[in-house]
Amino acid sequence: MPPSDSNSPDIAAVKTYLLALQDTICRELTAEDGTGQFVTDEWKRPEGGGGRTRLLAEGNVFEKAGVAFSHVTGENLPPSATAHRPELAGKSWEALGVSLVIHPRNPYVPTSHANVRFFCAYEPGAQARGERPEAKGSTPSPFASSPSPAGPVWWFGGGFDLTPYYGFEEDVVQWHRTARDAVTPFGDSLYPRFKKWCDEYFFLKHRNEPRGVGGLFFDDFNELSFKNSFAFMRAVGDAYLHAYRPIVAKRKATPYGDRERQFQLYRRGRYVEFNLVWDRGTLFGLQSGGRTESILMSLPPLVRWDYNWQPEPGSPEARLYDVFLKPRDWLATANSQHPLPNTPRPF
Amino acid sequence: MPPSDSNSPDIAAVKTYLLALQDTICRELTAEDGTGQFVTDEWKRPEGGGGRTRLLAEGNVFEKAGVAFSHVTGENLPPSATAHRPELAGKSWEALGVSLVIHPRNPYVPTSHANVRFFCAYEPGAQARGERPEAKGSTPSPFASSPSPAGPVWWFGGGFDLTPYYGFEEDVVQWHRTARDAVTPFGDSLYPRFKKWCDEYFFLKHRNEPRGVGGLFFDDFNELSFKNSFAFMRAVGDAYLHAYRPIVAKRKATPYGDRERQFQLYRRGRYVEFNLVWDRGTLFGLQSGGRTESILMSLPPLVRWDYNWQPEPGSPEARLYDVFLKPRDWLATANSQHPLPNTPRPF
Numbered sequence: 129m130p131p132s133d134s135n136s137p138d139i140a141a142v143k144t145y146l147l148a149l150q151d152t153i154c155r156e157l158t159a160e161d162g163t164g165q166f167v168t169d170e171w172k173r174p175e176g177g178g179g180r181t182r183l184l185a186e187g188n189v190f191e192k193a194g195v196a197f198s199h200v201t202g203e204n205l206p207p208s209a210t211a212h213r214p215e216l217a218g219k220s221w222e223a224l225g226v227s228l229v230i231h232p233r234n235p236y237v238p239t240s241h242a243n244v245r246f247f248c249a250y251e252p253g254a255q256a257r258g259e260r261p262e263a264k265g266s267t268p269s270p271f272a273s274s275p276s277p278a279g280p281v282w283w284f285g286g287g288f289d290l291t292p293y294y295g296f297e298e299d300v301v302q303w304h305r306t307a308r309d310a311v312t313p314f315g316d317s318l319y320p321r322f323k324k325w326c327d328e329y330f331f332l333k334h335r336n337e338p339r340g341v342g343g344l345f346f347d348d349f350n351e352l353s354f355k356n357s358f359a360f361m362r363a364v365g366d367a368y369l370h371a372y373r374p375i376v377a378k379r380k381a382t383p384y385g386d387r388e389r390q391f392q393l394y395r396r397g398r399y400v401e402f403n404l405v406w407d408r409g410t411l412f413g414l415q416s417g418g419r420t421e422s423i424l425m426s427l428p429p430l431v432r433w434d435y436n437w438q439p440e441p442g443s444p445e446a447r448l449y450d451v452f453l454k455p456r457d458w459l460a461t462a463n464s465q466h467p468l469p470n471t472p473r474p475f
Numbered sequence: 476m477p478p479s480d481s482n483s484p485d486i487a488a489v490k491t492y493l494l495a496l497q498d499t500i501c502r503e504l505t506a507e508d509g510t511g512q513f514v515t516d517e518w519k520r521p522e523g524g525g526g527r528t529r530l531l532a533e534g535n536v537f538e539k540a541g542v543a544f545s546h547v548t549g550e551n552l553p554p555s556a557t558a559h560r561p562e563l564a565g566k567s568w569e570a571l572g573v574s575l576v577i578h579p580r581n582p583y584v585p586t587s588h589a590n591v592r593f594f595c596a597y598e599p600g601a602q603a604r605g606e607r608p609e610a611k612g613s614t615p616s617p618f619a620s621s622p623s624p625a626g627p628v629w630w631f632g633g634g635f636d637l638t639p640y641y642g643f644e645e646d647v648v649q650w651h652r653t654a655r656d657a658v659t660p661f662g663d664s665l666y667p668r669f670k671k672w673c674d675e676y677f678f679l680k681h682r683n684e685p686r687g688v689g690g691l692f693f694d695d696f697n698e699l700s701f702k703n704s705f706a707f708m709r710a711v712g713d714a715y716l717h718a719y720r721p722i723v724a725k726r727k728a729t730p731y732g733d734r735e736r737q738f739q740l741y742r743r744g745r746y747v748e749f750n751l752v753w754d755r756g757t758l759f760g761l762q763s764g765g766r767t768e769s770i771l772m773s774l775p776p777l778v779r780w781d782y783n784w785q786p787e788p789g790s791p792e793a794r795l796y797d798v799f800l801k802p803r804d805w806l807a808t809a810n811s812q813h814p815l816p817n818t819p820r821p822f
Contacts, residue, residue, distance in 0.1 A: 169783065181782075183782045185781075185782065192782075194782065333761075333762070334761040334762070334765075334767045334770075335767060393777075397774070400747060400751070400778075401751065401771070404747070404748065404751035404752050405751050405752075405758070405761055405762075411752070414680075414681040414752055415680070415681070415752075418681075420681045420682060421782060421783045423681075424748070424780065425782055427744070427780040428780065429779060429780060429781070430740075430777070430778070430779050431747075431777070431778045431779070431780075432776060432777045432778070433771065433774040433775065433776060433778075434532075434776070435528075435530045435532065435539075435541065435768060435772055436516065436768045
């Protein structure tokens with residue numbers, strides 16, 4: 129039964145969407161790979177909830193592709209999880225999401241990451257009634273029939289970002305255009321805001337270097353009604369494959385040799401550094417007893433570190449730093465100020 | 476000129492010792508390797524001080540061996556560096572140390588890490604007089620001639636620990652016996668205390684797994700006079716090669732194949748995880764503008780991550796987990812309660 133109030137969260141609907149999104153992404157990546165298969169790992173979390181982790185390893189196109197769904201619940205939100213919302217500490221909560229990282233084999237295919245998630249914290253009354261939905265199954269939200277007076281606190285988060293080794297400007301423009309076209313129907317300001325947030329978030333301060341060419345990043349998103357915020361998250365989740373798959377298809381057969389492979393392994397080190405040193409989700413997960421293997425599924429299959437390595441000026445490797453690892457408006461010359469005329473607003 | 480008061484820190488002497496220790500370690504590792512050579516990188520830190528980083532890459536025995544000396548100074552100690560000593564926040568300070576990580580090529584040779592360091596924070600008066608020693612050169616400590624009334628706050632830290640891939644009990648016993656014999660002349664309690672601290676510090680909480688078989692770890696050490704605390708740090712620094720080189724010599728020619736190599740690469744992932752997620756020195760360095768390439772010199776040259784990999788029960792790989800990655804008293808059956816009779820107390 130859908131909620132009668134369009135601002136009450138419908139967690140069952142979010143869960144249904146996320147599971148279907150995981151299915152779709154795995155199916156399309158399997159098709160793009162040609163030989164690899166995803167293996168599914170279902171797990172439960174002792175403190176509440178669980179997940180469905182899917183991993184394709186040693187495929188033809190994808191050296192490692194992890195696509196994880198999780199739905200975890202807790203009785204007592206730790207203060208560290210709510211540094212900017214101290215009023216939520218101690219509340220019961222649940223979090224659902226799909227998170228993925230794709231590490232292709234061919235150095236001409238960029239690594240990509242996407243995540244869509246939903247977070248909800250409950251008033252004490254809801255917790256005492258024991259009415260929160262189970263981690264598994266499709267129990268509708270308890271708030272559909274008996275919302276607590278103040279209602280739960282909820283928000284969406286997510287985005288996607290691209291990390292090339294050897295960049296192609298047309299690919300990056302295509303990636304950002306897909307991102308912009310997905311979110312602009314919900315407001316003209318969203319692409320510039322969330323593109324900037326992405327550039328700021330995926331940044332290795334200890335290298336003074338962006339992780340890649342960015343995309344979208346948003347968090348604490350509840351500025352629209354639940355219904356429209358959820359639609360916004362779906363637009364981002366659905367856009368990911370449209371943004372990434374054409375790039376994979378176009379680059380996956382590019383010939384390469386050991387030089388490109390070694391540069392790819394070296395640059396993958398930056399991915400490890402970002403995820404383990406700066407990524408808040410990874411750190412919170414590891415430090416708070418999350419499922420380590422699911423959290424670290426994002427790490428590349430093979431990585432190298434070389435002391436003080438620098439690309440030769442003018443080389444294709446230097447071009448990554450000079451052209452692509454500089455935050456810039458990739459759509460500046462590509463009609464970035466207006467949504468495409470044939471994209472209707474969904475509401 | 477040496478300090479007249481045995482409790483005044485003699486920073487020039489610490490520096491002289493540390494530079495000589497770096498020389499000795501690099502010379503002996505070069506001899507053990509047979510073909511590799513250390514390359515020296517001298518660097519300056521804009522905020523004060525600098526370092527002398529030495530790296531041997533792609534040697535015969537050592538795939539990557541980094542031995543770094545640094546001497547850094549600052550005008551204003553950040554609160555994050557002194558969480559347990561808030562009274563030091565804002566003081567001027569200097570820190571000297573040698574830190575090393577050795578990644579051998581042969582999976583039967585364990586990785587090792589060692590570090591000895593000295594920290595000193597100054598009363599505001601000393602800072603205002605501008606009498607602190609320069610980062611380079613051998614200027615004697617200003618406290619030799621005119622200590623500030625309260626004197627600076629200083630301590631030593633350090634230790635060494637071993638991370639095998641395929642363990643040998645006799646090697647681990649030899650490692651710990653060398654550690655014990657080095658520190659016991661300074662007090663019978665020191666080996667048990669600092670062995671336990673090492674086990675606790677080099678622990679991957681997100682894996683519920685020790686990094687290796689431990690050794691010694693100490694910090695904030697100033698419980699003896701400066702003279703004797705410095706002698707204690709030297710004893711630890713000098714013991715490292717005695718502990719490690721015989722193991723390298725004994726195991727470096729052990730035949731191995733791709734299975735052992737892949738397990739080594741996989742286990743090296745744990746080293747990366749520890750250093751980037753849990754090691755306070757690494758995190759503080761990266762987050763406070765330290766020299767990234769020197770800090771991350773500790774990372775292995777080549778690393779793999781495999782999702783949810785488990786060793787086959789009863790295999791040599793399982794033996795690492797079952798026998799070696801369990802903190803235990805390695806000297807329990809090796810006369811652990813008493814220093815060897817022929818080890819004289821140095822004071």
